[in-house]
Amino acid sequence: MYSDNSKPICFDQFRFDPDRFALYYRGELVKSAEKKQLEVLLTFLRRPNELVTYDEVIENVWHDNIHGATSTRVNQYVSRLQKTFHEYVPENSYFENVKGRGYIFRVMIDADEPESQDNSTSSPSNLDRDSHDSEQADIKRSLGKTKAIVLGLSLATVLVVLAAFWIYTRPNDETVIKEVVRESQLYESLVLYENPTLLNESDLDKYWTKEVDSNINYDRGRIRDSVKKMIAEGRRYGAESKCEQFDFQSVEIDINKTTAVVKTLEKWFVSIYSTDGSLLKNRTIGPYFVSYILKKINGKWLIEKSTTGRVIRPVPRLREMTPITTIVAGQQFWLKVVGDDLEPEMVFFEVVGPGCPEAKPCKVPNDVLREHSTMNSGQIVNVPLTLASGVFKITARNGDSQASEPVMLTVP
Secondary structure (H helix, E strand, O other): OOOOOOOOEOOOEEEEEEOOEEEEOEEEEEOOOOHHHHHHHHHHHOOOOOEEEEHHHHHHHHOOOOOOOOOOHHHHHHHHHHHHHHOOOOOOOEEEEEOOOOEEEOOOOOOOOOOOOOOOOOOOOOOOOOHHHHHHHHHHHHHHHHHHHHHHHHHHHHHHHHHHHHHHHHHHHHHHHHHHHHHHHOOOOOOOOOOOOHHHHHOOOOOOOOOOOOOOOHHHHHHHHHHHHHEEEEEOOOOOOOOEEEEEEEEEEEEOOOEEEEEEEEEEEEEEEEOOOOOOEEEEEEEEEEEEEEEEOEEEEEEEEEEEEHHHHHHOEEEEEOOOOOOOOOOOEEEEEEEEEOOOOOOOEEEEEEEEEOOOEEEEEEHHHHHOOEOOEEEEEEEEEOOOEEEEEEEEEEOOOOOOOOOOEEEE
């Protein structure tokens, strides 16, 4: 464990400077590493090759606001760090996940070279005592002047270096904008919607502008309406909710640096509960494109509004269904499905037949498939079904895509 917070920490060809709060690779600043990522990294660098629990990371990084900070949040930032490291050393994977507990940062910390010390001493020559003392006085005066000059030059150099460093390392607008957009969505979905009754208008000031025209659908108004609806319907998001994808497609800042347009590709998993604690449903939202408009107000980037456009998913194709176990009416049996363009992260099946009306077909949800089946784009092994006797029409969808051509299944 390191106790000197200002001492640089070196590993492989990386150098982490806690004093400047910056990460370097071969002497070049790693610009993609954002502040919160570096706070998480520093926690692990203090305890290399030891298990650092989720609670320890949360306490170190989110100690000033642990509300909503969960193991899911830690996983998200560790994933971003892994992605950053992969850009420079794709062959290394530093983080070892200890399921349900935390991570071990597997790395060899480079020891600093000890400072050399010059212990040599010089003895006065055997000259006349008075002459020697006079000579020593002259030397001291000369050294005093030299030290003053050196001190002045050193101070000037330090000021120049600090000024240059501040200009070079201060977060640029694009970095700040990305952080505002990402953090706002994590706050909205993973914190606010878990406890919608705790909405405080001042909490929104960190990420969103205030409405200036009630006739325009600004994000702040949209959030307020969503919270009211959730409270009225007795719903909230569960702790299992998570961000599965958040990729920045573009960041465009106007020439005056007062307005920015950001485009992202996002995917979320949300668990929806009633206020009595019962699970209503799980659902995957997206992936979809989102366009954000931000304004710089009093030197601070804030989100004004956003619009969402869905990603058109490919339509799956079913070519063959083969029973793995004997098909018996009223009992669970298993199928192997062969097809094309089956997207494991979102494919699900709809069944129409006796007991499964066309208006409300029976379903095999994606989370059930992910739990019980082995999947790739060409086949799904172990699709569970329990059906009455009769002829059934089975189709597949990739999320909100169109349904595949049906395959008929007869249950004796």
